[in-house]
Amino acid sequence: MGETKKRxxxxxxxxxxxxxxxxxxxxxxxxxxxxxxxxxxxxLTTVYRTLQYLADEGSVDVLRSKEGEAIxxxxxxxxxxxxxxxxxxxxxxxxxxxxxEDWAERVAERHGFTSVDHLAELYGVCRKCAN
Amino acid sequence: MGETKKRxxxxxxxxxxxxxxxxxxxxxxxxxxxxxxxxxxxxLTTVYRTLQYLADEGSVDVLRSKEGEAIxxxxxxxxxxxxxxxxxxxxxxxxxxxxxEDWAERVAERHGFTSVDHLAELYGVCRKCAN
DNA sequence: TCGCAGTTGAAAATCATTTGCATCTAGCCT
DNA sequence: AGGCTAGATGCAAATGATTTTCAACTGCGA
Ligand SMILES: [Zn+2]
Ligand SMILES: [Zn+2]
Ligand SMILES: [Zn+2]
Ligand SMILES: [Zn+2]
Numbered sequence: 001m002g003e004t005k006k007r008x009x010x011x012x013x014x015x016x017x018x019x020x021x022x023x024x025x026x027x028x029x030x031x032x033x034x035x036x037x038x039x040x041x042x043x044l045t046t047v048y049r050t051l052q053y054l055a056d057e058g059s060v061d062v063l064r065s066k067e068g069e070a071i072x073x074x075x076x077x078x079x080x081x082x083x084x085x086x087x088x089x090x091x092x093x094x095x096x097x098x099x100x101e102d103w104a105e106r107v108a109e110r111h112g113f114t115s116v117d118h119l120a121e122l123y124g125v126c127r128k129c130a131n
Numbered sequence: 132m133g134e135t136k137k138r139x140x141x142x143x144x145x146x147x148x149x150x151x152x153x154x155x156x157x158x159x160x161x162x163x164x165x166x167x168x169x170x171x172x173x174x175l176t177t178v179y180r181t182l183q184y185l186a187d188e189g190s191v192d193v194l195r196s197k198e199g200e201a202i203x204x205x206x207x208x209x210x211x212x213x214x215x216x217x218x219x220x221x222x223x224x225x226x227x228x229x230x231x232e233d234w235a236e237r238v239a240e241r242h243g244f245t246s247v248d249h250l251a252e253l254y255g256v257c258r259k260c261a262n
Numbered sequence: 263t264c265g266c267a268g269t270t271g272a273a274a275a276t277c278a279t280t281t282g283c284a285t286c287t288a289g290c291c292t
Numbered sequence: 293a294g295g296c297t298a299g300a301t302g303c304a305a306a307t308g309a310t311t312t313t314c315a316a317c318t319g320c321g322a
Contacts, residue, residue: 007268007319028310043271048310064195068278069309084242093242099234104253111215111224116255122235124247138288138299159279174302179279199309200278268319275312286301292294 006053014040015050016074024090025063025071025083063121084122088129095122137184145171146181147205155221156194156202156214194252215253219260226253 018031018038026034032047051072054060060072063083075081077094080101084093100120108116149162149169157165163178182203185191191203194214206212208225211232215224231251239247 004268009269009319011270045272045311046270049270052310064199068195068199068201070199084238084244084247086244087246095238097234097238100231100251103228103230107215107226107228108253108255112258112261113215113217113253113255114261115218116215116253118251118253120231120249120251122239122244122247122249124239124244127243130243130245135299136289140288140300142301176280176303177301180300183279198278264322266318266320268317270317271315273313276310278309279307281306282304284302286299287297288299289297291296 011040011042011046012050014038014042015047016054019054019060019072019074022073022090024092025061025065025073025085026090027065027069027071029069031072082120082122084124086126086129087123088125091126091128142171142173142177143181145169145173146178147185150185150191150203150205153204153221155223156192156196156204156216157221158196158200158202160200162203213251213253215255217257217260218254219256222257222259 014035015031018035018040019026022031022034028044028047028051031051032042032044035042035047051060051070054074055062055072058078059074061075061083063071063073063085065071071090073083073092075094077096079096082095082097082100084095086092097120100118104116104118104120108114145166146162149166149171150157153162153165159175159178159182162182163173163175166173166178182191182201185205186193186203189209190205192206192214194202194204194216196202202221204214204223206225208227210227213226213228213231215226217223228251231249235247235249235251239245
């Protein structure tokens with residue numbers, strides 16, 4: 001039942017690189033397409049597996065697009081944070097806010113809820129996409 | 132291109148009632164099961180169709196569970212608001228907060244994003260489920 | 263260099279949700 | 293009250309995203 005040792009493979013490096021290069025939030029399919037266009041030898045299955053692994057490790061953030069598909073992003077900060085995401089291109093800015101953290105805690109307490117965490121994301125159109 | 136007239140049917144009434152009775156966020160399947168247990172004559176397809184319709188009308192709020200499935204709730208307020216949701220039973224409290232609204236607007240402006248909206252939900256364990 | 267646990271890919275399996283279509287029925291007209 | 297028809301329903305099949313299966317492959321420590 002111990003953690004299984006992870007290897008460093010071409011595919012995993014490639015996914016990490018693609019994620020890095022993307023900058024914004026991307027779906028597994030998006031990353032797969034980008035990788036294939038770059039001539040990478042990888043399967044969609046492996047992209048999914050790698051993303052799941054990275055998400056579990058906490059090295060990528062996962063959100064859901066309006067349509068419900070999972071989108072991933074390699075964030076600079078590994079601390080808890082929020083995002084301001086561009087609906088057009090997926091570009092994202094990482095946001096920290098004691099304000100929201102305090103609010104969440106205060107509200108939870110007021111209503112007697114415990115083990116409370118939260119999700120707070122902003123969606124808009126970035127300057128570049130605003131045309 | 133005009134809106135198509137909607138009828139009031141047994142099934143729609145039943146879904147509305149189930150939603151009302153649920154109190155918290157529920158998946159289409161959850162509602163379907165509850166309805167069937169109550170002896171309602173309805174198909175899962177219709178539950179989905181009705182929920183989609185209600186969501187479009189804005190009379191139910193839609194969130195995504197951690198696993199990505201859509202969960203619905205009939206909220207008292209039709210105004211924009213947030214939720215404090217129980218991870219165990221789905222019970223939810225509606226939250227209004229000028230604080231969060233202001234924060235969102237401020238952050239968006241600071242980064243030059245336009246048409247910004249946001250999602251802010253709190254997840255925890257309610258008093259009842261805390262055992 | 264060997265051995266093998268961890269990894270990969272292609273295809274099949276899941277799961278939630280949607281769609282096609284033939285069959286009903288609510289609501290309006292007479 | 294009976295009929296008409298746009299709208300609604302149910303089942304089965306189609307989708308789409310994600311996961312699993314499993315046999316073949318490959319990092320990497322000995
Ligand atoms: Zn992030
Ligand atoms: Zn936070
Ligand atoms: Zn609500
Ligand atoms: Zn708000």
